[in-house]
Amino acid sequence: MKEAQRLLKLPTYVFALLDKLKAEEKAKGKDLIDLTIGSPNHLPPKEVVAAFIAALNEPNNHRYSSFEGDLDFNYAALEWCKRQYNIHLEKNEVVQLLGSKEGLVHFAFAYLDPNDKVLVPLPAYPAHFRGPILAGADVIVMPTAEHNGWLPDLDSIEESIAEQAKMMILSYPTNPTAAAAPPEFFEKAVHFAKKHDLILIHDLAYGELYFDGKKPISCLSVRGAKEICIEFHTLSKTFGMAGWRCGFAVGNSQLIESLRKIKTNLDYGPFPAITKAATVALKMHNGYMAKMRQTYQCRRDIMVDGLNSLGWKLKKPTATFYLWVPVPAGYTAMSFTQHLVQHAGVVVSPGTGFGELGEGYIRIALVDIDDRIKEAIERLRKAGIKYA
Numbered sequence: 001m002k003e004a005q006r007l008l009k010l011p012t013y014v015f016a017l018l019d020k021l022k023a024e025e026k027a028k029g030k031d032l033i034d035l036t037i038g039s040p041n042h043l044p045p046k047e048v049v050a051a052f053i054a055a056l057n058e059p060n061n062h063r064y065s066s067f068e069g070d071l072d073f074n075y076a077a078l079e080w081c082k083r084q085y086n087i088h089l090e091k092n093e094v095v096q097l098l099g100s101k102e103g104l105v106h107f108a109f110a111y112l113d114p115n116d117k118v119l120v121p122l123p124a125y126p127a128h129f130r131g132p133i134l135a136g137a138d139v140i141v142m143p144t145a146e147h148n149g150w151l152p153d154l155d156s157i158e159e160s161i162a163e164q165a166k167m168m169i170l171s172y173p174t175n176p177t178a179a180a181a182p183p184e185f186f187e188k189a190v191h192f193a194k195k196h197d198l199i200l201i202h203d204l205a206y207g208e209l210y211f212d213g214k215k216p217i218s219c220l221s222v223r224g225a226k227e228i229c230i231e232f233h234t235l236s237k238t239f240g241m242a243g244w245r246c247g248f249a250v251g252n253s254q255l256i257e258s259l260r261k262i263k264t265n266l267d268y269g270p271f272p273a274i275t276k277a278a279t280v281a282l283k284m285h286n287g288y289m290a291k292m293r294q295t296y297q298c299r300r301d302i303m304v305d306g307l308n309s310l311g312w313k314l315k316k317p318t319a320t321f322y323l324w325v326p327v328p329a330g331y332t333a334m335s336f337t338q339h340l341v342q343h344a345g346v347v348v349s350p351g352t353g354f355g356e357l358g359e360g361y362i363r364i365a366l367v368d369i370d371d372r373i374k375e376a377i378e379r380l381r382k383a384g385i386k387y388a
């Protein structure tokens with residue numbers, strides 16, 4: 001039984017190897033500090049949990065969601081965008097999602113045909129390149145590296161390549177490199193997309209996870225961006241609701257409508273009780289988020305200072321809960337990951353999980369409490385692991 005080409009064409013899933021490695025070490029009874037998946041461990045606001053429990057007692061919340069979406073949720077999402085990012089949107093410019101990953105991948109299916117070309121910076125969150133591949137499209141890599149702040153160099157893209165492309169996918173602050181982009185970059189990206197007739201996707205999953213007062217901007221805040229751009233938002237990271245599967249997309253009404261169209265053929269929308277509780281989350285004001293940011297900033301400081309005491313020379317990233325860490329000489333991303341699991345019981349993601357250009361790096365997700373992060377550093381120290 002031969003799988004469809006769309007599955008066969010996917011690059012190797014390195015995280016499957018990692019899962020095997022974890023299972024082997026766990027079977028030996030080892031206590032692993034797992035800093036692999038960006039699954040936040042801060043709790044959702046208690047008001048949100050209470051709203052969910054209350055919504056469970058309402059019989060209508062156990063039926064299918066409506067195809068048009070929940071108007072209260074949509075309104076709360078639009079208000080949120082205005083309050084948090086100063087972007088003004090109309091009611092036909094939003095669609096609720098079962099998490100932004102679902103929306104990103106289905107958007108690829110809504111707009112890409114086999115052999116269409118998509119510009120994607122690498123390293124990247126896997127759905128940014130796996131979504132287009134699943135839709136049969138070809139990914140044109142925009143390489144990013146430390147010396148250019150992990151931003152693609154749009155000036156270096158050949159005219160003929162840009163003209164062939166149909167779509168460009170960006171996401172800043174970015175997973176896995178934790179880089180943020182300045183407003184000028186978004187202006188340039190919107191200009192570039194318009195010039196070459198590209199659909200511009202911006203994934204703002206980490207819009208609220210920033211430090212040192214460096215708040216990220218929405219791509220839609222660039223003048224004229226709405227003509228070509230769709231932006232993806234999620235409650236997963238901001239409100240510690242990754243398991244709830246709730247996000248939304250905003251932007252150009254035609255792009256939103258096509259995403260809604262493909263979704264009506266694939267799913268029945270979220271569990272209404274989740275939508276009701278998520279609406280409460282979107283109406284919350286900033287006390288909760290300030291505390292959440294403090295939590296991750298503190299973990300960032302412990303981990304960066306700890307690694308630097310072992311020879312690394314890391315700068316503190318201004319956003320996301322990731323650290324993008326070069327591996328010591330003599331290791332690959334995968335062999336260093338293996339070494340960390342086997343000798344220190346610390347599990348991280350090999351950079352190659354985020355595309356080939358992630359070779360030479362590991363990604364650490366700061367998804368455990370301060371004491372465990374301190375312990376991770378001590379385990380590295382005891383195992384003689386250092387950067388040289």
Ligand SMILES: Cc1ncc(COP(=O)(O)O)c(C=O)c1O
Nearest residue numbers: 038099100101125175205234236
């Ligand atoms: C850049 C980026 N976008 C989207 C997602 C997925 O978010 P969601 O839980 O909304 O599907 C992640 C998860 O790690 C991410 O890093």
